[in-house]
Structure formats: C-alpha cells, structure tokens
Amino acid sequence: MKVPFAEVDCSGNELKYVSEVLASGWLTTASKTHELERRFSEMTAAKHAIAVNSCTSALHLAVEALGIGPQDQVIVPTLTFTASAEVIRYMGADPLFVDIDPDTLTITPKILERTLQLHPNVKAVIVVHYGGQSAQMLSQAGQAGILEICKKYDVKVIEDAAHALPAHHQGQMVGNFGDITCFSFYANKTMTTGEGGMLLTSNDEIAHRARTMRLHGIDRDAWDRFTSNKPAWEYDVVAPGFKYNLPDLNAAVGLAQLERLEEFRAARQKIADFYRETLSIMPFVKSQQLIETSESHAWHIFPIIVDVVSAEQRNKLIEVLFERGIGTSVHYKPLHRTQYYQEKYQLKADNYPNADHYWARCLSLPIYSKMTIDQATTVCECLYAAYREL
Ligand SMILES: *Cc1c(COP(=O)(O)O)cnc(C)c1O
DSSP: OOBOSOOOOOOSSHHHHHHHHHHHTOOSSSHHHHHHHHHHHHHHOOSEEEEESOHHHHHHHHHHHTTOOTTOEEEEESSSOTHHHHHHHHTTOEEEEEOOOTTTOSOOHHHHHHHHHHOTTOOEEEEEOGGGOOOOOSOBTTBOOHHHHHHHTTOEEEEEOTTOTTOEETTEETTSSSSEEEEEOBTTSSSOOBSOEEEEESOHHHHHHHHHHHBTTEEHHHHHHHOSSOOTTOOEEOSOOOBOBOOHHHHHHHHHHHHTHHHHHHHHHHHHHHHHHHHTTOTTEEEOOOSSOGGGOOOSOEEEEEOOSSHHHHHHHHHHHHHTTBOOBOOOOOGGGSHHHHHHHTOOGGGOHHHHHHHHHEEEEOOOTTOOHHHHHHHHHHHHHHHHHO
C-alpha cells in the first residue's frame, strides 16, 4: 500500500514503560493504571477517571450505573459503531435510534428535542462525537445545547467519545460535559493501549458503582464501613459485577501515548486541513461541516461524502482506490440497516434519511499521526483519478 488506512505510532516511551511493568512483576491493575486514571482526571477536570479494558466496557458500566433496565429507552444515533447501542441491550433496555444532522454528522439539540417531545419517557441519551468533533453540548447564541435540553426533560447524558480524544467544545475539553464520558484506547483510535478505555464522571455515586462493577461487584468500601480492622483478604460482593479492569501492561502503553496526545492530534489536524483545502476544489466531494475550529477536532477519522449515484458506485470507488494503493473505509453502516436492529425493532430506512443518504455516499480517507503531506497529496490525486474512472 502507498497509503494504508491507519497506522499506529508506538515510537515513544511505550517499550520503556512496558519493561518497567514486566520488571515489577505486577502485570495487572496497579500503579501504571492508577497513574493513567490520575492524568485523565486532571486533563479533563472530571472528578473520577476509571480505567477499563475497552470503551464498550465503559459504556456498559455507564448504562448500568445509571440504573437503565428493561422497558427503558435510550436515545442513540443510528450512525455509530454497534457498541454504542449493544450496551443498551445488555441491560434489557431498548435503543431509540435517531437520525443525524447531514452536515456535521452528529445529533443536534434540535433532533434531540424533537425526539424527546415524542418520547417523554426516555431515560438517557448516548451522544456520539462523530469523527472526533464534539456535538453541540452547550448553549450558543440563545440556542439551547444538548445538556440544557436533557436537563429540561430529565434525561441522563452519556458521551461516547471514542472518536473525540482530545477534542474541545467552547474551549473546554470533552470528558466532563455529560453525566458520564467514555473514551476508547482500541488499536486504531487516536491513542491506544492495544485494548482499553476510560470512564469519566464527576458524580461520586456513579463512580462508586462503576468502580465496584468493574471488578466483580466486590465492594471493599462496604466492608470498610463495618470493621476498623480489615484483613487484606476480606471483601464483600454486592452485585454480580464484571471483569473490566485495565492491566498495567496496557496502561504503560497508554501513559507513553498520552505524553504525545497533542502532538498526535496536531499531526492529524495538519492532514485534515490539507484535505479540506485540496478537496474544496473537487466539486464531487463534500467534507464534514465544522461546528468549531479545526483545532478543537480530534480528527480520528476524515469522512467525505462523494457524489455517486449508488452505494455500489461508492464501493467501486473503494476498489479502484485500493488498486491504486490507497486504503479507505466506511464509517458506518447505520444501525437501522443492520440485521439485528432492523428485525428486532422493524426499523424503516425512510425514518433516517440523512444517515441513509450519507451511508450510500460516504468514504473515510486515511488519517494518522505518521502520515505525510506527500501521502495526503497522493490520496487526493488518486481520489480525483478514481472518481473520473467510475
Ligand atoms: C471504537 C468505538 C467504540 C468501541 O471501542 P472499544 O474500545 O473497541 O470497545 C465505541 N464507540 C465508537 C463510536 C467507536 O468508534
């Protein structure tokens, strides 16, 4: 491949910190994980940072800690990775899929309010900061933001921020807007631990529940309350919890990645800015509309909308680009089009016109911190040539 779709960069202190963990003889959750949690709490200003083994685990702990259960409805955009919705089903609750804004590709306060007017019993919303751009969480120019609308309808806010590390909204870092924010450290994300994730919250009760459920429902605090003299082996189990803790081996990689988070972001932004400028002269391409500056965007993916007549023609474009040595991807097949959700809830594509239109025409271009402007130039040239070949 001339330009692969993604590439990780582990050329910093990753090996050094992993060696320290191996030498320490303690490979699972310990000081490196606690250090990573401390840094995330500091960076986002969220009171509690709880490291877990994936963003999916963080999202599961989030809906569990909010007490979501059978018969409850949780709003989730149809344009997202399946993990955002599956955790709602883990709890026996039902996702209420909503369409996206066709330009910013996120849900908007308007979409949310319209949905809540029709479904006043919704318990929570999972906001996805699509591509790495924060949705409109705060109010602006007299227009209520997502948080204000959720407060009005007494709806909890979970942010699926798997794309949005590090992203900003009105000058504040994503990580402490809603009740809970979840980040992903999966291999292709903006920083990685191989597999991993982080749950952030400033609510003490949510944090206590998520910490307990992260490790088998073992509550050492509950035991502490009843004894002043606790032996180290003694504990109580307060719920059938999960096994979602992040090992120190992975946290070591995360600490090294975190040192370069802004460097990585700036490198991605350079590619994104180049793409935006170069593609602006190609009339058959539309880029994601920015809500704020390019600096506030995490640029996890660079999605474009191509003027094609069908999804088949878009697929052809992917093939032609691949033959020319350019890796691309599609994010995502909207969940209303996947077999499980479509059949279970009898979903109709007509109810999600924007996500549906986007899905047939979208393409994600390569973007990663190690990518060069020469490579981005090659991508643009190949895209232009490939489109003309259709
Ligand atoms: C990657 C991703 C997830 C899942 O992250 P894992 O760490 O792999 O569990 C969830 N939501 C979105 C939007 C993602 O892109």
